[in-house]
Amino acid sequence: xxxxxxxxxxxxxxxxxxxxxxxxxxxxxxxxxxxxxxxxxxxxxxxxxxxxxxxxxxxxxxxxxxxxxxxxxxxxxxxxxxxxxxxxxxxxxxxxxxxxxxxxxxxxxxxxxxxxxxxxxxxxxxxxxxxxxxxxxxxxxxxxxxx
Numbered sequence: 001x002x003x004x005x006x007x008x009x010x011x012x013x014x015x016x017x018x019x020x021x022x023x024x025x026x027x028x029x030x031x032x033x034x035x036x037x038x039x040x041x042x043x044x045x046x047x048x049x050x051x052x053x054x055x056x057x058x059x060x061x062x063x064x065x066x067x068x069x070x071x072x073x074x075x076x077x078x079x080x081x082x083x084x085x086x087x088x089x090x091x092x093x094x095x096x097x098x099x100x101x102x103x104x105x106x107x108x109x110x111x112x113x114x115x116x117x118x119x120x121x122x123x124x125x126x127x128x129x130x131x132x133x134x135x136x137x138x139x140x141x142x143x144x145x146x147x
Contacts (some may be wrong), residue, residue, distance in 0.1 A: 003124050007050060021084035022050065030092065031068045031077035039065055039079060043089070045066050046081060056122045060140050063115035067138075071095065080126035080137070086124065087144055092137035 027043055027107045028035055047054030061079065068077045072093040080090040119126050123140035130136050 002042070020106075021082055023083075024081040026079040027132055028077045028079070030074050031065065031072055033066065033069045035069070036065050037060055042079075043081065046083070050083060052087065053082065054087070055112050055141075057087050057142055060119050060122055060142070061089055061091065063118050064089075064091075064138050065142070067115050068093045071110075080139075083144070085144065088139060089140045090137045090139035092135055094135050096130060096134050098136065 024046055026039060028039070039061060043054050043058055043061055046052075047057070052128050065077070065079070068091055072095045075094050077091065077093045080088075080092070082088040116126075119138075119140055122142070124143055125141040126139070128136055
């Protein structure tokens with residue numbers, strides 16, 4: 001995995017505002033299920049250094065990255081994190097098709113297929129963007145503290 005830090009971590013736990021945004025990127029050469037725990041740990045470490053609770057963000061990252069591992073044929077992926085007035089986590093891959101939201105379910109006992117429902121329930125906002133041809137990124141925004 002390749003890690004890019006667009007800006008250094010805040011010094012001494014300084015408060016982050018809209019004008020002070022920390023950005024991080026993790027490039028994943030081959031997105032498989034085995035990468036999920038390492039990606040969660042990466043996000044948890046960022047949160048710990050900034051004094052943030054990332055539990056919900058880690059769950060959403062797990063769901064989004066598991067979708068990439070399952071549906072993007074193990075190709076490359078990337079994770080972006082922006083921390084300012086809110087916590088924004090994106091997971092991108094090289095499949096341009098939007099994620100399929102399978103609600104309502106034909107069989108409530110079927111395993112899988114609930115990742116987007118979890119994301120919609122926890123995130124303040126969820127969106128899909130296509131910045132480059134042949135790619136997409138699913139992004140969630142979570143409040144920090146009372147935001």
